[in-house]
Structure formats: structure tokens, C-alpha cells
Amino acid sequence: MIYLDHAAATPVSKKVFEAMKPYFSDDFFNPSAAYLPAKKVSSDYEAAKGVIAHAIGAKANDIVITAGATEANNLAFSILDGKVLYLATEHDSVRKVAEKHGGTPIDVDKNGRIVLDDLRAKINDDVVLISVALANNELGTIQPLSEVAAIIREVRLDRLSRGVKTPLYLHSDASQALNLLNVNVARLGVDLLTLNSAKVYGPKGVGCLYVSHDVKLKPISLGGGQENGLRSGTENVPGVIGFAKAVEEASAHMNGNRKKYAEFRKILLAELQGYELVNKKHSLDNFVVLCYNGIDAERLVFLLEEKGVYVSTGAACAANKGTKSHVLAAIGLSDSEINGSLRLTLGETNDEKQIHEAARLINEAVEVERGRNG
Amino acid sequence: MDKTVFVGMSGGVDSSVSALLLKQQGYKVVGVYMKNWSKDLPGMKCPWAEDLADAKRVAVKLGIDFEVWDFEKEYFERVVEYMLSEFKAGNTPNPDIMCNQEIKFKLFYEKAMECGADFIATGHYARIIDGKLARAVDEKKDQTYFLYRVSEEALKHTIFPIGGMLKKDVKKLAEENGLHNAYKKESMGVCFVGEVGMKDFLKEYIDIKPGEIREVETEKVVGHHEGAVFYTIGQRHGLYISGNVGEVNTGLPYYVVEKDLKKNIVYVSRNINSDLVWTDKLELKDVLVRTKQFISRAASGRPVATGGRRSSSRCRAPDPLETNCLVRLRHLGELIPAKLENNVLVFENKIKRPAAGQSAVFYDGEICLGGGIII
Numbered sequence: 001m002i003y004l005d006h007a008a009a010t011p012v013s014k015k016v017f018e019a020m021k022p023y024f025s026d027d028f029f030n031p032s033a034a035y036l037p038a039k040k041v042s043s044d045y046e047a048a049k050g051v052i053a054h055a056i057g058a059k060a061n062d063i064v065i066t067a068g069a070t071e072a073n074n075l076a077f078s079i080l081d082g083k084v085l086y087l088a089t090e091h092d093s094v095r096k097v098a099e100k101h102g103g104t105p106i107d108v109d110k111n112g113r114i115v116l117d118d119l120r121a122k123i124n125d126d127v128v129l130i131s132v133a134l135a136n137n138e139l140g141t142i143q144p145l146s147e148v149a150a151i152i153r154e155v156r157l158d159r160l161s162r163g164v165k166t167p168l169y170l171h172s173d174a175s176q177a178l179n180l181l182n183v184n185v186a187r188l189g190v191d192l193l194t195l196n197s198a199k200v201y202g203p204k205g206v207g208c209l210y211v212s213h214d215v216k217l218k219p220i221s222l223g224g225g226q227e228n229g230l231r232s233g234t235e236n237v238p239g240v241i242g243f244a245k246a247v248e249e250a251s252a253h254m255n256g257n258r259k260k261y262a263e264f265r266k267i268l269l270a271e272l273q274g275y276e277l278v279n280k281k282h283s284l285d286n287f288v289v290l291c292y293n294g295i296d297a298e299r300l301v302f303l304l305e306e307k308g309v310y311v312s313t314g315a316a317c318a319a320n321k322g323t324k325s326h327v328l329a330a331i332g333l334s335d336s337e338i339n340g341s342l343r344l345t346l347g348e349t350n351d352e353k354q355i356h357e358a359a360r361l362i363n364e365a366v367e368v369e370r371g372r373n374g
Numbered sequence: 375m376d377k378t379v380f381v382g383m384s385g386g387v388d389s390s391v392s393a394l395l396l397k398q399q400g401y402k403v404v405g406v407y408m409k410n411w412s413k414d415l416p417g418m419k420c421p422w423a424e425d426l427a428d429a430k431r432v433a434v435k436l437g438i439d440f441e442v443w444d445f446e447k448e449y450f451e452r453v454v455e456y457m458l459s460e461f462k463a464g465n466t467p468n469p470d471i472m473c474n475q476e477i478k479f480k481l482f483y484e485k486a487m488e489c490g491a492d493f494i495a496t497g498h499y500a501r502i503i504d505g506k507l508a509r510a511v512d513e514k515k516d517q518t519y520f521l522y523r524v525s526e527e528a529l530k531h532t533i534f535p536i537g538g539m540l541k542k543d544v545k546k547l548a549e550e551n552g553l554h555n556a557y558k559k560e561s562m563g564v565c566f567v568g569e570v571g572m573k574d575f576l577k578e579y580i581d582i583k584p585g586e587i588r589e590v591e592t593e594k595v596v597g598h599h600e601g602a603v604f605y606t607i608g609q610r611h612g613l614y615i616s617g618n619v620g621e622v623n624t625g626l627p628y629y630v631v632e633k634d635l636k637k638n639i640v641y642v643s644r645n646i647n648s649d650l651v652w653t654d655k656l657e658l659k660d661v662l663v664r665t666k667q668f669i670s671r672a673a674s675g676r677p678v679a680t681g682g683r684r685s686s687s688r689c690r691a692p693d694p695l696e697t698n699c700l701v702r703l704r705h706l707g708e709l710i711p712a713k714l715e716n717n718v719l720v721f722e723n724k725i726k727r728p729a730a731g732q733s734a735v736f737y738d739g740e741i742c743l744g745g746g747i748i749i
Contacts, residue, residue, distance in 0.1 A: 302434035372437060 002309045002354045002361075006199075006286060006347030007137055007176060012242065013201040013348070019245040020203065023238035031235050032224060045237050048244035049208075055247045056174075056193060056210060057184040063208045064217075064227045065240055069093065069175040069196035071220070072209035073131075075230065076171045076192045077101065078218040082128030087114055087143070088330040094131050094173060095326070105330075106132070111278045112141035112331050114148065123155050129169050134188070135177040138327040138343060139278050140287025142181065145172055149189025169215055175199050175207070179250035180258060180284050191215050197239070201348065202246030206239035253348075261285040261346045264355045268344065271359035273366060277341060278331070286346040291333075295369045297342045303365040309358055312343045376402045379533060380486035381495040382478060383407055383440070385428030386561065389497030390553050391544045392535040396495055397436050404491070405433035405440040408482055410473070411450040412566045413575070428555050435553065445481055452476040454566060458579050464635045465731025466606045468520075469566075475523040483528045493533050500742075501537035502529060507664065507742040512540045519705040522735045522745040523662055573604050573612065580604070585638035587613060590631055590650060596642065602633045605640050607729040608651075613642065652724040658717050658734055658746030700737040703728045703748075709737060717746070 012020075023041070031042035050060040066072040070093035077084070077097045086098040088105040089112055098105075107118040114132060123130070130152065135142050152170050159166065174183050175196035185193055192215060197206040211217060211230075223232030262285045269276065274290030292300070297313040304311055313325075328338040344358075379396050383389045383405040396403045407429045412422055426442065433440035453472045460467035478496060486494045498517045499510035507529060510516040524532075536544050548556035567575040580603060587597035597613060599605060605613075609630040631650040632641035643650060700709040701719060713720045719734055728734075728748055735745035 298430065299434045299440075302431045305431075306435065368437070372439075 002358045003349045004344040004346065004358060005310050005312045006349070007140075007343070007345035008312060009198060009204070010201045010347055011349065012203055013246065013249060015249060016202055016242045016245045020238040020242040023241050027237070031237065032226075041237055045235055045240055048240045051244040052195070052208060052240075052247050053210070055178070055183070055251060056195070057186050058210050061228070062212070063210050064230045065236065066207050066209060066231060067205050067236070068198065068207040069173060069194050070207075071231075072194040072196075072207045073097065073171075073173055075209050075217060075220050076131070076194065077129070078220060079129065079169065079192075079215060082166060083124070083126040084129045084131065085119065085122055085127055086131040087133060089136050089139070089141070089327040090131060090133055091137055091173060091175075094133070098131065106130075108141075108330050110331050111282060112136055112139045112327070113282055114143050116144075116147060116151065119148065120151060123151075123168075125159065125164050125166055127168060128166060129171060131171040131173070133176070134172050134174040134181065134183065135284050136327060137176050138325060139289055139331070140176070140284035140345070141278055142177070142282050142284060143172075145170075145188045145190065152189070167214075176284065178247070179254060180261075180286060182254075185210055185212070197243035197246055200246045200250045202243040203239050206236060206243045208243075257348065258285045264346050264350060264352065267352070267355050268359055271356070272362055274340075274342065277328075277333070277337075288344040288346070290342050290344070291337050292340040292342065292366055292369075293337055294373070295340045295366065297340050299369055300342055300362070300365045303368060304361060307361045307365075309361050311362075312345070313341060376400060377492040378402045378404065378490055379493045379495050380404045380406055380482075380489065380491040382482055382497070383429040383433060384497065384561075385425035385432075385555065385558075386497065387545055387548045387553065387555050387558055388499070388536055388541075389429070390432040390555055391548050392495055392497040393432065393436055393438065394547070394551055394553065395535040396533065397438060401493075403436070403438040404489075405429060405436075405438050406482065406486070407440070407442045408477065409442055409444045409446055410477065410566065411446045411454055413578070428558065432553055432555065443482065443485060445477055448481055449473070449477055449566075458576070460731050461576055461603050462580060464603060464633055466729035467731045468733055470520045471523055471733055474521050475525075479521075479524040479528040479532070483531065487531070491531075493531050494528070495533040495535055497536060498534050499537055499541070500534045501740075502532060502534060503741065505530060508537075509737070509740045509742065510534075510537045514706065515541050516706065518737075518742040519702055519707070519733070519735050522664070522733065522742055526664065576604055583638055585640065587628075587640045587642055589628075590641040590643045590648070591645065596628070599640050602635050602638050602640050605630050605633060607631065607633070607727060613640075651726055653727045654721045654724045656719040656721075656725075656728070656734060657749045658719060659749050661714075661717055661744070661746035663736075663744040664742065699743060700739075702735045702737065704732065719746075 027041050029038035029041045031038060031045050046060055049063060049065065053060050053063045064075065066075060073093040074097055084098050084101050084103040085106050086094055086103050087108060089108050104122055106122060107115040109115055130148065132143050132145060132148055134145055149170055152168055156168055169191040170189060171192035172188065172190045173194040175194060176199060177183060178195055179200040191212040193210040195208050198204040217230055219230050221232045226232050226235060265285065265288050268288050272290060274292045277289045277291050301311055301313055324335065324338055328341055379401045381389065381393045381396060381403055383393055393403055393405055407426050409422065430440050453469050453476060456472050457467050457469045483494050498521060499512055499515040500518045500521055501508040501510060507518055507521060509518050545556050580601065583601040585599055585602055586595045587599050588594060589596050607630055610627050613628055626644040628642035628644055629651065630640055631643045631648060698711060698713055701712040702709055710725060711722060730748055732748050733745050734748055736743040
């Protein structure tokens with residue numbers, strides 16, 4: 001198997017799996033229980049949250065554990081009591097919630113980067129929340145979040161000077177970026193930040209939302225008052241232990257991995273025929289998004305699957321629903337370019353030999369399709 | 375030049391193997407996934423996406439072209455709305471029959487022909503013998519009950535590649551050829567109704583109107599219902615009957631035997647031998663007779679369809695005689711000898727009366743002669 005879809009899911013690493021194991025059996029206690037073994041589980045859980053929070057320059061108490069990034073994004077929008085702006089290329093878990101609140105999309109350029117002038121033009125006094133993903137899940141495009149944050153600071157000051165009381169917050173979904181970029185909430189200037197364990201070799205069904213002190217969220221579930229009362233329910237202890245271990249691993253391997261992926265990306269670009277869709281200057285190192293104009297890339301996915309090579313067209317969700325990718329449409333691609341776009345995302349399961357082999361098999365599949373089309 | 379076949383691919387094993395066989399037989403094959411209407415549940419993962427992916431995956435494996443044709447609007451207008459209006463009229467329609475008549479063997483057929491097809495093909499278990507519709511070799515899978523209203527013109531250009539095979543051999547062939555869906559779970563029931571069941575589906579479109587369930591013999595109220603239109607003659611389950619009715623609870627189940635739509639009363643009986651349950655005559659409408667060999671004075675020559683959209687070409691002039699045939703009253707039902715006289719089927723032995731709106735389909739041996747809709 002050659003797995004080139006790490007943006008969709010990552011395998012749980014051995015170390016992560018080992019770290020989780022005791023919490024399924026020996027240390028199974030409910031962290032809220034009164035006896036000492038349960039207290040130990042409770043403090044392990046809090047320590048794990050501390051590890052996750054520390055990785056983004058925050059404290060355990062600043063993060064709310066959720067069942068993945070989708071839930072975290074939904075929670076972030078619970079502050080809404082006003083208008084929202086969101087990047088046109090946001091994941092559905094932001095886009096759908098934003099649309100429900102009558103949100104307005106912010107334009108992106110042909111590389112998928114935010115058009116800051118469009119953002120400026122669209123911020124009026126009713127806007128409460130702006131949501132811009134740190135890195136896009138289909139293209140790997142990295143957004144200049146600190147520049148967005150600077151604009152937001154200006155607007156806040158301006159509102160204050162005019163006596164406008166409406167607050168303005170910045171939310172960012174950093175699910176794709178945690179193991180490839182230095183994510184620090186203060187440096188990025190965000191008030192809310194979403195993370196996802198499943199994209200960084202941790203277990204699925206775990207994520208979190210960083211919430212800065214001046215943001216007041218509304219609970220998404222009521223009950224025992226866990227997670228600062230915002231998300232009641234018995235803690236997913238093994239999941240969070242695994243997430244924390246994965247975060248540690250990600251920091252330890254980040255630089256080595258980035259170099260490796262950049263190298264692999266070079267090989268793929270040299271050996272493959274398709275052209276790159278976006279400028280790699282502002283893209284995650286592990287993303288290679290290619291366009292084979294005139295070819296139906298979904299057919300390539302099925303042909304490659306037969307050879308044990310797993311790749312993707314756009315985001316997995318978009319491919320499955322039979323609808324065109326809103327991300328690729330937002331960067332101005334034609335239907336034929338959208339149909340022909342293939343996403344390869346590199347990761348820890350890959351080595352150089354695999355990359356050469358994948359390139360050969362992808363070229364072969366492209367030949368089959370070109371031949372069929374005559 | 376090779377003949378071109380457009381094959382309807384649903385993602386299931388039957389249509390996949392159909393495409394495979396056509397390809398092996400040297401046709402130029404184009405796979406088409408027909409996107410029919412399905413209820414849109416906000417925020418829900420779309421149920422047909424997986425079927426579409428399965429169909430495409432097989433097409434890619436076979437190296438054939440693949441297209442998605444969107445018939446959502448037409449399907450809703452011609453199949454779903456027809457079904458709803460029939461239910462509202464107190465009948466129990468068969469949407470699969472309407473789907474074949476209006477979508478697969480009309481819209482799909484016509485569009486395929488426009489796109490240069492010589493033939494269309496589907497994964498139905500049915501055969502065409504000397505231009506006539508015939509039952510499949512696998513009698514347990516035969517789908518001619520659903521196909522009797524398909525136009526002769528379409529049949530002339532139709533191939534049923536697996537009609538001569540047993541289902542188990544179809545699966546085996548799929549497996550031998552590495553088709554991933556060889557053992558995929560078969561879809562059951564009416565496709566667009568899905569998992570929720572017909573009654574829940576209907577409730578989305580037809581208002582609940584509580585009424586009485588009465589025992590037909592005594593007129594005694596034995597329970598209450600949510601609207602007579604939701605009940606079908608012969609139905610035994612899902613009746614809200616109060617516990618101990620009458621002096622002695624016999625433990626026998628109640629059957630729906632009659633509906634009074636005007637008064638919104640559902641009549642039930644425990645008497646399985648009731649004259650309301652058994653009959654030796656069935657009156658039909660929209661009788662369609664496919665072959666001239668079937669001599670009948672039944673078909674009146676009026677247009678046979680339900681929507682007024684159809685050509686009259688499939689109505690045959692009636693022949694002033696009567697004849698015997700075998701009749702099937704439901705999909706895979708028993709083949710019962712009967713005589714057709716003036717739109718009335720006459721049975722030698724009494725049969726359980728089917729619900730109005732269902733079809734009676736006529737056979738002469740393995741040939742499907744046509745059928746009609748029970749009034």
C-alpha cells in the first residue's frame with residue numbers, strides 16, 4: 001500500500017497507541033469519581049490537556065475537548081449573536097454553520113489566499129466573528145493569519161473610538177497544520193482555534209477548541225459540567241491521552257518531516273505530468289495538488305486503488321457527495337480543471353521508494369485514461 | 375463499427391455484471407448512473423453517493439465511459455407525485471412499475487438513443503424472446519412484474535444481459551472478475567423511500583387525519599388510525615387495536631378488508647374466510663396487452679397510462695375473444711390461471727383480494743403478455 005491521503009486521515013502511531021492502552025482497561029475510572037485511582041485518571045487527563053494546550057502556547061484550562069474538529073468548529077460559532085465572515089474555502093464544518101447564521105464568504109485569490117481588501121470591505125459594525133482556516137484542507141494553502149489579526153485589531157480600536165460595543169473575534173481551524181507549522185495562539189492573534197487529533201497520528205473522534213479568556217461561549221451539551229461547563233459528558237480519557245502523545249510527537253518530528261516532505265514533493269513534481277494548482281510558496285509541505293485537464297481524476301482514484309495507491313480528488317466529503325468542490329471553484333477553476341484535480345498528501349507512512357513508485361503508477365493511470373479518451 | 379450500448383448502472387452487482395458481459399461481448403459500453411429523486415434531509419450524508427461511487431468504480435475497472443444523468447425532477451413528477459396521488463385516492467400503487475415505465479425505459483431510453491446508442495441495457499432479471507418480454511431463467515429473481523408496462527419500442531432496443539443467468543452465477547462471475555460489489559447487500563423496498571418505510575414517508579406529504587378502525591361484521595370500533603390512506607387492504611401489522619375487543623379475544627389477527635375514505639374509516643376483520651377477503655373476480659383499469667397472440671376483448675383501446683404523457687402506440691386494438699392466461703398479482707407471486715373478460719379477470723378458485731392500485735400481470739408460459747391495474 002502507498003498511502004497518499006494523509007490530509008484525510010492518519011494512522012495512530014505506535015507510541016500513541018501504547019500511551020492510550022492503559023486507559024481502556026486498568027485506568028478506566030471516571031475522572032469525576034471520588035476515590036484515589038479515579039483522581040489519578042483525572043490528573044492524567046488534565047496533564048494531557050496541558051500538553052495539548054502548551055503546544056499552542058495556551059493552558060489546559062483554555063481548551064475545551066470535543067469529539068473532533070467539526071464539533072469544535074460548531075462550538076466556536078456558539079458565540080454568535082451577530083454577523084459572521086468566513087473564508088470561501090472553509091471546510092463544510094465551518095461553512096455550513098456560517099451559512100446557517102447568514103454568514104458572508106470572504107474571497108480568495110487564485111492561490112486560495114485570503115483577499116485582505118475584501119475582508120476589510122466586508123467588516124461592518126455587525127460582524128462578531130471571522131473564521132479563517134490556518135491551512136486549507138484541499139489545497140494546503142496557508143493563510144496570513146497574523147495579517148488578518150492585525151486588521152481585526154485595527155477594527156476593534158476603531159469600534160472602541162466610536163463607542164461601538166460589538167466585540168470582534170477571530171477563529172481559525174488549524175486541523176491540517178498542527179504537525180507542520182508552529183501554531184501559537186498569541187503569535188497568530190486568534191481568539192478561537194480548532195485542533196484535530198485524527199490529522200496528527202492521534203485517535204479519531206478527538207479534537208479541541210482553544211478559547212481565549214474574553215470569549216464567552218454557550219454550552220453545546222448540558223450535564224455534569226465537564227470542560228468548563230461547555231461540553232458536558234464523561235471525558236474521553238484514552239482519546240485525550242492519545243491526542244497529547246500525538247501532539248508531542250508532532251513537535252518532535254516537525255522539522256525532519258517538513259524537510260522530508262519537501263524533498264518528496266520535489267520528486268513528485270519532477271516525475272508527474274500534471275501541473276500544480278497553487279503556488280507552493282504558501283502551501284503546506286505535504287500537499288501536492290495537481291491538475292490533469294481533460295481527465296476525470298476520480299477515475300484515476302479508482303484505477304490507483306486497484307494498484308494499492310490511495311489518493312484523493314479534492315476533499316473526501318466533496319468527492320463523495322457528487323458535488324463540485326467549493327474550494328476549487330472559489331480559486332476560479334473551470335469545471336474541467338476541477339474534475340481533473342488530484343490531491344496527494346504526504347505523511348509519515350511514506351518513504352522515497354514509495355514516492356517514485358507512486359509517480360510511476362500515477363503516470364500509468366493517466367496514460368490509461370488518455371488512451372481511453374483517444 | 376461496434377454497436378453501442380448504454381447500460382444503467384446502479385452500483386449493484388446485477389447491473390455491474392451486465393456491463394461486464396456487454397463489454398466481453400464486444401459492445402462499446404457506456405455506463406450511466408441515473409440520479410433519481412431522493413428525499414433531501416438537511417445536513418444528512420447523501421444516501422446515493424456510495425451507490426454512485428460503486429457504479430463508477432466498476433466502470434473504471436471495465437475501462438468504459440461513465441456518465442451521471444440527473445432525472446431528479448422528472449422522477450419526482452412522474453413517479454413520486456403519481457404515487458402520492460394514488461395513495462391519496464385510497465389506492466396502493468407500485469412506484470417501481472412506474473419508474474420502469476417512465477424513467478428507465480422512457481427517459482433513459484430516449485436520451486441514450488439521442489446520444490447514439492444502438493441499445494440500452496439494465497441489470498433486470500428478465501429476458502426478451504422474439505421481441506417479447508419473458509420471465510428470467512432465475513424464477514426467484516424474475517422482475518417482469520415490474521416491467522410489464524415498458525413500451526415495445528423500448529424493448530426492441532433493450533438487452534437484459536443477465537436474464538438468462540442465476541443470481542448465484544451472477545455473483546460468482548462478479549467475484550471472478552474482481553468486481554468489488556459481488557456480495558454487496560441488495561437494496562430492498564422502494565428506493566426513494568429508503569429506510570424509513572412507506573408510512574413514515576407518506577406522513578411527510580399527507581396530513582395525519584385520525585379516524586376509527588371498525589370491525590366490519592359488527593361495526594364496533596376496535597381501534598383508531600392516523601388516516602385511512604395510510605392503510606392497505608390485507609394489511610395486518612401496524613394497526614392500533616385496543617387490547618381485548620368483544621367478549622372473547624380469539625387471538626386471531628385483524629386484517630384490513632375495506633376502507634371508507636369519505637368517512638375515514640378503516641374496516642378490519644378477523645375472519646380470514648370473509649367474502650371481503652376472497653374474490654373470484656378482479657376488475658382492472660389501464661389494461662395493456664403486449665402481444666397480438668394474447669386474444670382479448672378486454673383492452674378497450676383507451677390510453678393506458680396514468681399521467682397522460684404516454685404515446686398511445688402501445689395500446690393494441692382489442693380482439694373480440696377471450697382467453698386463458700396465468701396471472702401474477704405481486705412481484706414473484708404465484709402464477710394463477712385466469713380468464714380476462716372485458717377488463718375483468720375471472721379466477722377459477724377464489725383468491726385473496728389484492729389492494730386497489732396494485733398490478734395484475736398476465737403471462738402465457740414464460741412470455742409476459744401485459745397487465746392492468748386493479749381497481
